[in-house]
Every structure is written in C-alpha cells, then in structure tokens.
Amino acid sequence: MKYIGKVLMMLLLILGVSGCQSSRAYEAKQPPMSDQLAEAVNEDAENTEGELEIYFLDTGNSDCIFINAEQKVLIDAGDNDDESMIVDFLKALKIEKIDYLVNTHPDADHAGGLDAVIENFAIGTVFISNGSAESKTYRDFVNAAVDRGLSPSVPLADKLFYLQPEMFMRFYNTEAKGSGNEVSLIVELVYKQQRFLFMSDAEKAQELAVLDQLDDVDLVKIGHHGSRTSTSQELLERIKPEIAVILCGKNNSYGHPHQEVLDRLTAYGIEVYRTDLQGTLHVHSDGVNLSIEAMAESDKLSNDKDTSAAEEAEYYIGNLNSKKFHLAECNSLPAEKNQIIFDSYEDAVNQGYTPCKVCNP
Ligand SMILES: [Zn+2]
Ligand SMILES: [Zn+2]
Incomplete structure (x- = not known):
C-alpha cells in the first residue's frame, strides 16, 4: 500500500485538491455514436460469450480501449470532446462498472474523457503513470476520482492483475520520470495462448528500456x-x-500514421488496422484464435457485397503468417514475401484460409 499513499500524496500536493466539489453534470458535447455503430454495440451487449472482447474506439487522434471480460478495463478515454461518445458506447454495451480504469499518461488525448467516465460508472481501481502533470484536463480527471473517494495509484510492475481465470494484465514502464509520452504505461494482456500489447504513446527509448521483458x-x-x-x-x-x-x-494535423512506420509494418508482413480508415474496431479472442472487424463498417461492407455479388473478384491475396485472405484492394495486405495468390474464394477456404473481416472478400 505504500506506493498508493505516496502517489496520492504527490498528486494532492501537485494539484492542490481541496474538499469536495459537487460532480459536474454530464453533458453531450458532440454528436454521440452513429446509429450504425450503436446497433453493432447493442448486438454485442446481447451476445456476452464469456471470452475476451477488445474494442478500439474511434475517438480520432487519441486513445480509448475497452477490454470486456469478467473484469472490465478501460485504457484511456480520448480527448475532452470524446467523452459523450465513450460514455454512450459503454452504456450501449450495458457496462455498469469499470474494474480497472487506466490512464496511461497525462496527455489530453488520453486523459480527456476520464472525468466523465468516473462520473457515469462505478469504478474499481484507478491506475495512473508515474511522474507528474499540471494540465487542466489531468486535474479534472484526478479531481473527479478524488471526489468519488478513489485513490489513483501507479500499478506494481511485477504484479499480474487477473480479469478472469487464465486472463491477466501486467504493466511495464511503471517507474519512468517525466510528464509526457516518456511515462506512458505499457499494458500487456495475456489470455491463454494469446498475448496483446498496448503501447500507449511510448517512444523508442521506452521500447528499448522494456524490450527484455517482452515476448x-x-x-x-x-x-x-x-x-x-x-x-x-x-x-x-x-x-x-x-x-x-x-x-x-482522419487527416490529423500530425500526419499520423507516418509512412516509415507503415513501411516497417509492411516489411514484417504485419496486418494493419486503422481507426481513421475503419472506424471502431472489435477484437474477439477465445484464447487460441482471434478475429478483428470494423464494427460500423461491417454491415455496409456486407450490403455492398450483396449488390455486387455477380462480379466476383479475379483473385485473392492470402497472408502466409495469419492465414487470412483479402481482396487485392484491402489496406491490410501482407508484405509481398508473405503473400499467396488464390484464383478463387473456394481455393482460399480449402487451403485453410479465413476471409479478412475488413475487406470481406
Ligand atoms: Zn497520444
Ligand atoms: Zn502522449
């Protein structure tokens, strides 16, 4: 408990938190979810399978990741003006409690909507990065937490936090000093045979610092x-x-993602999914296999497919590593050295390949 006390004390000193403040009413600042996305989310809420669902919310050039298992985890909450979308999304999924609310670092594009999340849901544990920050966004978040009797703390580096049997998360870069991207908490999620890594805004120096611990x-x-x-x-x-x-x-002013990063991913034959192109993404895992799909686009793509069923694609491109196959125009194509060409849909399926959930071949 020592670390909790220390960090909270530090925060209180930095922020000058005083007394109780009545919690702010939650107000919608921008149009909430599209009807299409809301429909897809509702379907998921009905469909609780007791496995692992990960949602990468499309909040623009910011992070918001929801892990739905027995215990619920929210990693960051976009910018300030994303809060209505995030709250509506979680409510549509019929979420009442967030067991672990994680702020990977104080930047506004990660801490923005956290105060609204705290005001709208029951919260278990709040984890924050090491270091300090004095921005208004961060102060709003910490004030909201303290008003609710929560004590944000830095997670222990070597502890496994179990979300359900055979599923745990663990944190890296917990002792970094500073106030920006360099303090980013890196989150690892392990479910049976599958491993997921959430890098927050960690930069090369942090990547190298934790490299030995990764798998x-x-x-x-x-x-x-x-x-x-x-x-x-x-x-x-x-x-x-x-x-x-x-x-x-979409069209963010930083030019993210940078071309050299995309080139590097392609060179290693890694399938790339992007919220700017595909919107909110949904990952399902049973601990052995995973699937990933664009939530709001899936209906649209399958409708398109129905209307153009007559014109069958001339060929399909398989990924030798992931055993997925794609349309030639899919933006998640593997590197050339990892490609296999199929003349027909049946060929691909017969060889054990499954269709990409984004281009829907
Ligand atoms: Zn960021
Ligand atoms: Zn950042």
Missing part, C-alpha cells in the same frame, strides 16, 4: 498513433506481432 504478441496497439517516434525495428523484431492496430484521426 511474442498476437496483436500490438502501435505506440503514439503511428508516429515515427515509436514502433522501432527492435521492438517489432522482439514482439513479432501478427496484427497491428493504429489509433489515429
């Missing part, structure tokens, strides 16, 4: 929205991901 992963949430500051060759060689997810905004 092969099935899916990585790329660091810092696909910025060239992150996703080093060293990291990719160490974790050998099959799938990379980039959370970034």
